[in-house]
Amino acid sequence: MAGNAAREKANAEVLKRFAAAEPYVEDVRPAIEVMAGFTRDTILTSGPPLPWPDYTGGQRAAIIGAALFEGLAPDAAEAEALLARGAIRVRGCHDLGAVGSLAGVYSASMPVFVVRNRKHGNLGFCNFYEGTNPRRLNYGVYDDGVRERLRHVQNVVAPVLGEAVRRSGGIALKPIMKRALHMGDELHSRNTAAALLFTREILPQFLALAETRRAETEICAAALTEDHYFFLRLSMAAAKATADAGHAIAGASIVTAMGFSCREFGIRVSGLGDTWFTGPHPKVQAKLSPGHAEDEISWMGGESTICETIGLGGFAQAAAFPLQAYQGGSPEAMVERNLEMYQITAGENPDFHIPYLRYRGTPTGIDIFKVIETGIAPVMNIGIAGRDGGQIGAGVVRAHASCFQSAVTAHHARYP
């Protein structure tokens, strides 16, 4: 009981820090300029880090593509050779304070959002959405079209947005996320309202920039609002800056990161340092785009589940009934799954509310002990990649219990 009481107290502190977080986007800069430890020959990718030979399929292709995009090698064969002998270094996004979407590759010159948790002082980073074309580097594709779209983001969208963000003095993300939950977003697979609310906040800066650079400003504004995903990268960086504030609390059993690589799923736990507890990939319930089949579904990494970690995404799905059209399922199932998450979380979010549940706070702070005790696995809303790269759908996944079991075992060992 004494052990339990200490754990509860530590978990309450984690929850308090999650709640107190004040994420602001303060800048947009090339990764190498703002991310400590980034070097010209670094490529970041999603999930618990693996030795290079273990990266396969789309994730491997994405890492090679990022190396080519960055000019670290003239062709794929040379990139492979450099990667094999460690001359191009592959690291996990989380180890540099970032989170990756799908394959999640970052190279040195790619623009990233710089989000500061003004309460705790820590930073979270995320790179940019590539646009609506389903062929994207983070979905394991690299060709002329992908490169061109990445360059467009790097040369037009990011510089204008960066200037606007710096002019603004920083934009508070939590109020936007809070309101977006009242407007059909769950801030993982749907960020439609958040993008519009963010545009509203940045609009005075856009108007100022338009005085001298109208065309680029217009392109940037269009990129922000063209579909449901642009804001996800801000939601992810905000979630990372929030989750990290609750990390490394001795004794705590709350999950502070969840992510995939092409090989496995893993979690980090607040009281258990930077160790990843890993297990097999989750089960997926997907809605695929016309012309695609279940057997094409391919795992190529993903850390956008940082959103679920702080009570968004699958943990707020009853705020986002329009997701039916995108990832399948029914409103009733969404409500039921969302309600289940209260059984495995330490508390309810004081800022993020679900209108349909009479403004109940979202279930927040996944407790590894509760996952094992109840047998209820965290539910996550994710984009689905295809064998040949590109996005082929979206769906709902359930983590496998084994990594939670390993974490519980480690917790018992560390806090006997």
Add this chain to the structure above:
Amino acid sequence: MAGNAAREKANAEVLKRFAAAEPYVEDVRPAIEVMAGFTRDTILTSGPPLPWPDYTGGQRAAIIGAALFEGLAPDAAEAEALLARGAIRVRGCHDLGAVGSLAGVYSASMPVFVVRNRKHGNLGFCNFYEGTNPRRLNYGVYDDGVRERLRHVQNVVAPVLGEAVRRSGGIALKPIMKRALHMGDELHSRNTAAALLFTREILPQFLALAETRRAETEICAAALTEDHYFFLRLSMAAAKATADAGHAIAGASIVTAMGFSCREFGIRVSGLGDTWFTGPHPKVQAKLSPGHAEDEISWMGGESTICETIGLGGFAQAAAFPLQAYQGGSPEAMVERNLEMYQITAGENPDFHIPYLRYRGTPTGIDIFKVIETGIAPVMNIGIAGRDGGQIGAGVVRAHASCFQSAVTAHHARYP
């Protein structure tokens, strides 16, 4: 049965026209420049028109305030005298193709949205939201602050928006309304998402205007998105342009307008000409602002119920669970009330869908016969005015059956 079949056929035509409507906002102009029949000495107000002496309370105060705003009289006493002898003419909004919010007063120089139904060719008008201050002319208040805010709308907000709208070549409102229903709006008491979506559409024009007039453009953009109500006036004008397209179909028993004056509630019916069938005010279930009480609730007119007429507002409330916080009630009650409306409507809207109801089309086209047969009265989401003017809350009202009964009787007489 032959009579019924003819009525069904006529009603199907009304519904078809409602569905086919393509409302575009095409301009913003002073009322007198664009509304046929408007004269310098005209004041429009909400509801079935009454002889001047019958206007009381906030609605009377609003009419006098509009006369003063327009400079038709130097003071209230003189305005009253001019109104009494008909030198200032009071007319119903609907008679000039407009709809009024609450008291709904229009004077000649006030800016109005010009919405064209590009399918049918007809126009609908609505004037502007006065801003977040609960003291407003349309809520029966006229003082220096109200005048100043009206002038601000007239001199800054409307001219910039007008220029932007004209530059755009017209903005389609139905796609915005359709999407807003997936984002927590029902487009009567909540228009939050619609305002942001509209801003997105107009943004390229704002950026162009900012090249030479940044400050005013910024003020205009802020007015658009400062709260939940700005877009309502566009929703109302779009609804009017839609409803009118279905008006005057011989034999049809579908309601094409609903509105209040300070004295009564009234409806118009497609097959029964421009006659208003009137009855007592509805029952109200309100949530009042702190410090206000039920006995302050005051009727001073309202025609925003044109939204319910085409399947929005109360007929789409299960799309807008966030309204709980504003007008009270529970999600379960909102769903139940919304479902009831399918029993009194001719069909389901092909464009307006409710995510929570698995994207079912909103109940559309109130059939006076079904209202009487089922005993279910239309439900409407409205703003609530106080005895001393100003908005004191919001609520849900149910029309009284008597005007539907009178309309049914008239329908039997006309189509025996």
